[in-house]
Amino acid sequence: MAFTDGTADFRSDTVTRPTEAMRQAMANAEVGDDVYRDDPTVNALEEKAAAAVGMQRALFTPSGTMANQIGIHLHTRPGDGVICVPSAHVRKYELGSAAAISGTTFLVVESPDGSMTAAALDTALDPNGPYYNIRPGLLTWENTHNASGGTILSPEVMAKGSAIASERGIPVHLDGARIWNAAAGAGVEVEEWSQHATSMMFCFSKGLGAPIGSMLCGTADFIEEARRVRKRLGGGMRQVGVLAAAAAVAFDERDRLVEDHLLARRLGEGIAARHPDAVDLARVQTNMVRVDGAGLPAGAARFKDDLVAAGILVGFAAQDVLRFVTHRDVNAADVDRVLAVLDSA
Ligand SMILES: Cc1ncc(COP(=O)(O)O)c(C=O)c1O
Structure with missing residues (x-):
């Protein structure tokens, strides 16, 4: 409308503005202090999100940028290179956060859209390069790819590229701000992509239509550490079930x-x-x-x-x-x- x-x-x-159903859910949300893990609405949404993407655990964050940056921070060491396409959101549209927060730089793999071919990644991740090259610390994908017009990353391309990274012990992060659009557009499950990622994030506040919120997903150990980094960045939220309630309505309506x-x-x-x-x-x-x-x-x-x-x-x-x-x-x-x-x- x-x-x-x-x-x-x-x-x-x-x-988008919150629907009447979202506003009702916000008004009626059962809440607690989420820094104490006491918010039942947040806990339920995190469990539901993790299950939906086929990962162990999830963490509610205020924004997609924070979720991406927590991922970059945990997967890398200062001086590492984050591998991405030139127009990746993490590189172009997150205010240099990866450098400011994690001391990383970017290793760019040329691509007309969000795809990176196995051959290009093989070259970018060459383990036989001199020791003074930038050490690749993380491979990132973006799906759908915003800068090329919401295009869908092929699961096969992601599988091949991620395998090259994994063979070399390099983790893979998926910026899935609009992953539910990708799934709806391709007619496949999100796991077609998430199974090739070490961690991923998706947003409730984009196509899903919630007023705020994103999810960072990964292993239980990763999310435990992510909780600490989120707090460090000022993203520890208290009775935030009022926001998770709106996000839950948006999520349930993703079809x-x-x-x-x-x-x-x-x-x-x-x-x-x-x-x-x-x-x-x-x-x-x-x-x-x-x-x-x-x-x-x-x-x-x-x-x-x-x-x-x-x-x-x-x-x-x-x-x-x-x-x-x-x-x-x-x-x-x-x-x-x-x-x-x-x-x-
Ligand atoms: C692909 C992609 N990743 C990450 C983000 C960041 O999300 P946020 O605006 O919630 O920080 C956006 C925002 O538009 C995006 O399009």
Whole structure:
């Protein structure tokens, strides 16, 4: 449903507002001090999340960034290289946290999307390099891959690449902020990816539509240590069951993500029907649509201005490239409003 003021907000799936069911669950949540592990709502959600991704334990964190950074901190030593694609969220969009908090640097494996081939990883992780090379400490994957438009990482690609890391004793972390979109889009279980990771995180506050919260998942020992690091970073929360309750509602409704994907498809196909070079439909795999201004008559900035005039918000993914994200607070009528703006331009 569009926002009550009539704005259609396609900037991100983080803009959703809690549903009535979420607000009710928050109001009624049974709570305790989670730093003492006394919050039953948090404990139940952590257990449910761990089971759903096929890992031993899980830890509720305020944000995806904190969950990723706890993972990087625990898996690496200062000076280590974190392996990722150039546009990985952990590298480009987390304010240099890995360097600031863990003293790590990045070892970049070139890729047009979130995939890293076995051959490229084999080279990046060459154990016969000179001792003064950066020591690879962690391999990270991102699924779906935000910067390439919500594309789905192939489980086979991840399996092969992770095997190369594991053979060399290098742990694997999966940034699965939108892993439930990947699962819905590919029609497979999250375990298709999580089984190839040492740890993973996913967000309740993205496509799932909760107001806040992420989960870091891994072995029991890893999560025990993660709890200490979370507290060190200021993420020890008290009666946080009020937030976990909303996250639980969002999580239980995750089957609805396919609706967002259908909306993205409707939008992508609608734009492509009018301006075929503006959208690469092969990349519209989940809840994002990238629109290349080079394929529009007057470019991306003009399209954005026209949208704003019609009460529609959208963001830039790159220069002259817009990114539309579908979520539970936009609907088919909002998509059609976007297309109407193109028609009236
Ligand atoms: C792929 C990916 N990882 C991590 C994050 C970080 O999540 P948060 O904004 O909750 O810190 C985001 C946020 O958009 C993301 O897209």
